[in-house]
């Protein structure tokens with residue numbers, strides 16, 4: 418969730434002009450990770466979203482709100498607009514899903530076809546959480562394309578949020594993972610691979626892997642490959658490659674700071690990541706991870722161009738477009754259209 422100036426935005430003499438990045442990537446793409454509601458549950462709305470998508474050469478977007486809201490405390494003079502704006506806590510807030518659904522419903526059908534909304538507004542440590550997902554599918558059956566971004570291990574945000582620490586292998590999420598598997602729906606997870614003070618090994622990765630083993634038929638997308646601000650470990654691309662090799666249903670998105678920190682530090686693509694991306698391009702998609710601020714879509718996605726330029730045409734088409742379309746497209750209405758689950762007719766046991 419970028420809130421800082423991104424290093425690759427700095428102006429270089431060789432660049433045609435400082436406004437050039439506003440046009441976005443030269444490759445048409447799907448933004449597979451975009452928060453359309455911010456930490457105080459406000460949105461600029463669907464028209465603004467489409468306006469900036471068009472301006473940034475983005476054809477489709479995978480959108481969701483934020484499951485938590487930042488408290489404006491009695492003692493804070495300034496109203497916070499971001500989870501890191503001050504020391505006040507966050508709490509789970511479900512109405513953001515309704516804000517997203519209503520934003521979507523107001524759009525014309527041809528514009529709705531460009532938006533893939535996900536459900537995220539539940540408390541991931543509450544074993545009733547599935548009921549929220551079912552309720553939202555009942556209320557807006559034609560809207561949703563999947564579930565996420567579920568915020569699990571998330572450094573400062575975890576520390577700011579009331580209640581038990583959420584994690585990928587929390588039992589409260591198991592019914593949601595099963596629901597997703599039953600209906601072939603994607604689940605986008607934010608799970609830091611480690612904590613901010615343990616940068617020599619991935620402390621929390623086992624929680625994700627336990628889930629991947631327990632739910633081998635659920636299509637998980639590992640948001641920004643488990644990286645977060647100040648969260649990093651050695652051998653990052655080897656770790657991501659091992660995950661992709663071991664868990665065939667796992668996908669990842671390249672979004673937010675994973676790109677600037679390890680994929681293309683200072684705007685120079687790392688050849689190991691090019692190789693990894695070539696190998697698994699059908700399981701990798703790209704996103705901005707912006708929290709509203711749609712006017713930044715162009716520069717956020719344009720920075721991927723130096724990396725995309727080095728990929729084969731097939732791999733580039735996959736990461737820009739096909740993978741996200743494959744994961745998130747074609748899911749609307751799936752749950753309501755599903756046949757009720759049938760219980761096998763057990764043979765009557767007869768005694769001999």
Ligand SMILES: [Zn+2]
Nearest residue numbers: 418450566706
């Ligand atoms: Zn995000």
